[in-house]
Amino acid sequence: MHPYLPVLIVLAVALVIGLVMSFLSAFFGPKVPSAVKQEVFECGVPELGSRERMSVRFYLTAILFILFDIETVFLYLWARTFKSLGWFGIVEIFVFVAILVAGYVYVLKRKALEWE
């Protein structure tokens, strides 16, 4: 059996069960909609909505996350082949980490990670 077949099976079963569970209330619950009930909860004041700008910090965090996460994946590949690479691998990865730390220090100096 292909090792990824269980992933598909789990996906399919989980999807069916999740769908059934998320529509349980639609079957069993009462349905009495009203204009006030369908407002967004904002502590009682008239609804303003939230489709506006959000803090740029969140975008920055997301971009930095992608950079560092990809680097983590590279480290995994190296870690798995560590024993066969020997000292060559260690020197290579130290160069890699050094470049990365340089970028990290740059990010810190530009205050991209400051939250106030």
Next chain:
Amino acid sequence: MELPVLDETAVQIIATVVKFLVVLVAVLHIPPVMIWVERRAPALMQRRRGPNRVGFFRWRLWGLLQTLADAVKLIFKEESVPGSAYRGFFHLAPLIGLIPTLLFVSSIPFGPGIEIGGWKISLSVIELDIGALFILAVTGIGVYGVTLAGWASNGKFSLLGSLRASAQMISYEIPLGLSLIPLVLIYGSLNLQQLIYAQSVVWKWGIFLSPISFFIFLICMFAETNRAPFDLSEGESELVAGFHTEYGSAKFALFFLSEYVAMFALSCLCSVLFFGGWQIPFVSHALLVSLLGVNLAALVGVATLLLKAAFFMWLYVWVRWTLPRFRYDQLMNLGWKFLLPLGLANICVTALVLAVMGA
């Protein structure tokens, strides 16, 4: 009627479905019990009673059925969708939150293999050679559920809660990923089952060989599930309930389910990576097999893993009622400015030490 002859593939597919259904049923029982613990434990700590009424006729069972009653109540509630919400995403978000956590919990090796009628069946639903990476990838997908839930509800509290939660989850995913690499270096495998076999004796457990990894992993465990002391995404005093403010009825229950399943899966992963998984300390698996046979020994293994995971579940509750909540800048500083450099340094030092010892 003649029964069709089963070949290896058919047996494994049937076994996968059965194993997943067993895991699913087990996992569905975690939130009720855990929510009950989470109400009774603080009651104990604060010298209150906590829920102790709902029981079965005459038997109150210490209020154990309270959460069952809550679940029934949630299912029979009206499903209300805000008029200004993106309906498709609104309905999709709880599912996207739930499915990755189910994939996560199914890739945990709950025990050594069993044998039924001559067929060897492993006790993890999904067994991949890159198990650790697969788990990281799957937890990454879980962020989408949180983001979509907040964005689709079009409420201020939901949006703020989901932004905070998703930024926090992705920030702590990096140290989480980095904390596993020293273990891969030491044991030379990404396969969770092989990681467990490599920790066959107590002094080879992950926590002794790489304590800093355990330290980072433990902090990330709390931050990844948005649990106290990092539960800023649902700080009741500021955000009502965070990203699931607009959700009610069964969809709200789904969010709860995925949160508790994620906690359980991370607790299991922690036991697998750092505490020898399903192996009983100081008792070798071979001895158990010779005493009890393969299948009973596997059951003992499952019980051991669940016991270890139960400790971490208890730790979640314990910490929640012990530590106050962090501030958001403190949370991000801890992740980016402390855990990330620490994780990188940990990897470099581990690699150097291993190379010097090997040479």
